Amino acid sequence: MKADLIVGIQWGDEGKGKIVDRLAKEYDMVCRSQGGHNAGHTIWVDGVKFALHLIPSGVLNPKAINVVGNGVVLSPESIIKEMTQFEGLEGRLFISDKAHLNLKYHSLIDQAREKLKGDKAIGTTGKGIGPAYSDKINRVGMRVGELLDPVKLCASIMEYFAQNREIFDVLAIETPNAAELLVELEGYKEKLAPFITDTTQMVWRALDSENKRVLLEGAQGTMLDIDHGTYPYVTSSSTVSAGACTGLGINPKDIGKVTGIVKAYCTRVGNGPFPSEDLGEDGARLGKQGHEFGTTTGRARRCGWFDAIATKYASRLNGCDELALMKLDVLDGFAEVKVCVAYELDGKEIDYLPSNLEDVKPIYKSFPGWTNSVGARSLEELPQAARDYIKTIEEITKTKVGIISTSPEREDTIIL
Numbered sequence: 180m181k182a183d184l185i186v187g188i189q190w191g192d193e194g195k196g197k198i199v200d201r202l203a204k205e206y207d208m209v210c211r212s213q214g215g216h217n218a219g220h221t222i223w224v225d226g227v228k229f230a231l232h233l234i235p236s237g238v239l240n241p242k243a244i245n246v247v248g249n250g251v252v253l254s255p256e257s258i259i260k261e262m263t264q265f266e267g268l269e270g271r272l273f274i275s276d277k278a279h280l281n282l283k284y285h286s287l288i289d290q291a292r293e294k295l296k297g298d299k300a301i302g303t304t305g306k307g308i309g310p311a312y313s314d315k316i317n318r319v320g321m322r323v324g325e326l327l328d329p330v331k332l333c334a335s336i337m338e339y340f341a342q343n344r345e346i347f348d349v350l351a352i353e354t355p356n357a358a359e360l361l362v363e364l365e366g367y368k369e370k371l372a373p374f375i376t377d378t379t380q381m382v383w384r385a386l387d388s389e390n391k392r393v394l395l396e397g398a399q400g401t402m403l404d405i406d407h408g409t410y411p412y413v414t415s416s417s418t419v420s421a422g423a424c425t426g427l428g429i430n431p432k433d434i435g436k437v438t439g440i441v442k443a444y445c446t447r448v449g450n451g452p453f454p455s456e457d458l459g460e461d462g463a464r465l466g467k468q469g470h471e472f473g474t475t476t477g478r479a480r481r482c483g484w485f486d487a488i489a490t491k492y493a494s495r496l497n498g499c500d501e502l503a504l505m506k507l508d509v510l511d512g513f514a515e516v517k518v519c520v521a522y523e524l525d526g527k528e529i530d531y532l533p534s535n536l537e538d539v540k541p542i543y544k545s546f547p548g549w550t551n552s553v554g555a556r557s558l559e560e561l562p563q564a565a566r567d568y569i570k571t572i573e574e575i576t577k578t579k580v581g582i583i584s585t586s587p588e589r590e591d592t593i594i595l
């Protein structure tokens with residue numbers, strides 16, 4: 180079997196949670212391959228709210244196995260807290276022994292470095308993601324499997340603290356002593372040991388011999404990718420579909436259908452270029468109607484119009500077979516709805532994404548607004564202007580729209 184993949188193709192927060200929740204029913208295994216607790220989905224099931232940061236969304240399907248892959252940076256504190264929302268996770272949640280640990284000192288480094296950067300700050304979530312990935316690449320990271328021997332891990336971390344003493348001092352970060360650290364690590368081992376395993380083998384078995392349907396759940400979005408996003412205003416992982424391979428130990432041939440998740444408009448949290456951002460009334464209205472506040476940090480998201488050029492780029496990068504267009508209903512009630520269909524760069528019109536987005540200006544196509552897409556469950560129920568809007572998106576991005584979401588409710592979804 181091949182694994183299907185869903186990937187955010189804007190700046191994150193595209194509404195992946197609703198789609199994965201819907202799809203999770205059809206899959207036997209749901210896997211996370213990158214990122215950490217900087218990600219956040221809120222999923223409502225029968226009026227009950229679940230906040231997910233590290234646990235794959237398949238947890239809401241009692242029959243699905245959930246895998247946290249080696250490409251994730253895992254905060255034990257965060258996942259343990261998250262796990263308290265669910266019962267009977269043993270046998271349903273597995274964490275790669277090769278995933279890297281994201282410990283408290285990583286968050287403290289993240290926050291201190293952001294402060295030092297002043298107006299050049301990335302606007303990170305402050306969750307230690309960059310420092311944990313830096314340690315991995317620097318080959319001084321600690322892995323989840325090491326939690327199984329807290330005494331040895333404690334000694335390694337104390338050695339790391341000693342080697343980096345001057346940095347901690349400059350950043351005014353206090354590190355725990357060995358006794359405090361050991362208690363913390365033993366607590367993590369007690370809660371997490373039953374879930375730690377070699378997930379690579381598990382995923383291979385699921386695909387190769389058990390004929391399981393596997394869903395790969397991306398976190399963040401393509402424009403935040405460490406290589407292909409708006410560097411340096413990006414996260415520290417490979418958010419594109421290729422990241423699922425390194426982050427789980429599968430190969431490109433293991434991936435089947437790729438669905439790119441986009442909102443019917445754009446949002447971004449944190450700093451960095453955002454060509455179609457609307458700083459006026461329309462942007463404020465999108466934020467209000469779309470409830471655009473970060474799940475992880477509560478920050479107000481920056482809002483703007485759908486960027487078809489960035490989406491075309493992201494669709495090609497990820498190999499999207501189709502797009503899932505989320506939150507179409509949020510556009511209800513605008514007098515005019517716009518799509519960015521080209522950029523202006525140095526006085527010239529371009530139809531591609533240049534390496535540096537700082538200097539581009541958006542060129543828009545306008546559509547008359549509509550009022551009643553909310554709750555539509557078939558294409559025929561959508562106003563003609565909304566259908567024209569979708570057709571333009573398909574033409575420019577060269578990708579068909581396969582799913583349209585018209586309210587937060589599971590059933591208010593058009594499958595084409």
Ligand code: IMP
Nearest residue numbers: 191217218302303304308413414448449
């Ligand atoms: P970091 O991932 O915390 O290092 O933050 C780097 C950038 O990615 C910042 O602009 C964050 O706001 C953004 N970011 C990280 N995770 C998410 C997410 O799940 N949704 C949207 N933006 C995110």
